Amino acid sequence: MPQGATATMSNVSLDRRAWNIRRKALLMGEVQGQGYIGQALGVADVLAVSYFHALNHRPGDPEWQGRDRFLLSIGHYAIALYAALMEAGILPEEELETYGMDDSRMPMSGMAAYTPGMEITGGSLGHGLGIGVGMALGLRQKGSDAFVYNLMSDGELGEGSTWEAAMSAAHHDLSNLICIVDFNDQQADGPSTKMLCSEPLDAKWEAFGWYVQRVDGNDIPALVAAFDRARTLSEKQPRVIICDTRMCKGVPFLEDREITHFVRVEPEEWAKALDVLEQGKPQ
Numbered sequence: 001m002p003q004g005a006t007a008t009m010s011n012v013s014l015d016r017r018a019w020n021i022r023r024k025a026l027l028m029g030e031v032q033g034q035g036y037i038g039q040a041l042g043v044a045d046v047l048a049v050s051y052f053h054a055l056n057h058r059p060g061d062p063e064w065q066g067r068d069r070f071l072l073s074i075g076h077y078a079i080a081l082y083a084a085l086m087e088a089g090i091l092p093e094e095e096l097e098t099y100g101m102d103d104s105r106m107p108m109s110g111m112a113a114y115t116p117g118m119e120i121t122g123g124s125l126g127h128g129l130g131i132g133v134g135m136a137l138g139l140r141q142k143g144s145d146a147f148v149y150n151l152m153s154d155g156e157l158g159e160g161s162t163w164e165a166a167m168s169a170a171h172h173d174l175s176n177l178i179c180i181v182d183f184n185d186q187q188a189d190g191p192s193t194k195m196l197c198s199e200p201l202d203a204k205w206e207a208f209g210w211y212v213q214r215v216d217g218n219d220i221p222a223l224v225a226a227f228d229r230a231r232t233l234s235e236k237q238p239r240v241i242i243c244d245t246r247m248c249k250g251v252p253f254l255e256d257r258e259i260t261h262f263v264r265v266e267p268e269e270w271a272k273a274l275d276v277l278e279q280g281k282p283q
């Protein structure tokens with residue numbers, strides 16, 4: 001039975017949590033007229049399962065020593081994490097309207113010094129996993145049973161530092177480290193598999209000594225099963241969950257847009273996107 005979040009949160013469904021995260025991300029995007037909204041909509045299910053099923057944390061005490069650490073290696077996904085942190089009650093919803101503004105605690109790229117619940121300053125890509133290895137070693141040294149989750153993108157699979165960290169995690173038998181790869185097959189210059197193909201990805205991680213699962217990252221029951229397996233496995237090795245996600249998930253007219261890394265949303269389209277999302281609102 002998962003602890004932490006689920007122990008303190010109500011019986012709101014994970015589908016609804018994911019929907020709420022999407023909605024909050026769209027509202028923030030509307031504030032600035034821009035944002036990495038395609039990624040946020042795509043990764044919302046992963047974040048819902050993380051914060052409302054898997055993570056052991058205390059929303060009222062984001063620096064609680066016993067918490068599971070959730071690292072946002074992809075700093076430009078901050079809009080998605082802010083939405084999840086608000087949904088989890090770690091950030092107050094009233095701050096939504098300050099997104100990206102001067103003096104806001106929610107800058108457009110994630111920075112640890114600004115935001116409760118933002119564990120690292122990501123965004124120089126390819127560093128989250130290495131930081132996660134250090135944290136996992138440190139927590140083990142302290143006798144903590146907390147997990148370290150590192151959320152990274154498929155674009156970061158092209159960074160050598162990722163693979164150094166992967167090799168190191170396996171060398172140190174870091175069974176308290178869970179890496180989540182958001183595989184949306186998009187990076188700044190186009191489809192990740194066309195820029196620098198990392199397939200066969202599961203075989204690659206396996207060869208680096210990791211326990212590998214690959215799931216549809218927009219399928220909540222599949223994600224729940226994968227996170228449970230990653231947390232309860234007895235093998236002394238790090239775990240990776242490769243999540244195949246769809247950019248802009250939940251807003252079909254955006255899903256169909258060709259360039260989705262930094263999706264252009266016209267001023268009048270934010271309201272339209274919110275309307276379309278509303279039509280798919282779960283219980």
Ligand SMILES: [Mg+2]
Pocket residue numbers: 153154155182183184185186187192
């Ligand atoms: Mg990507």
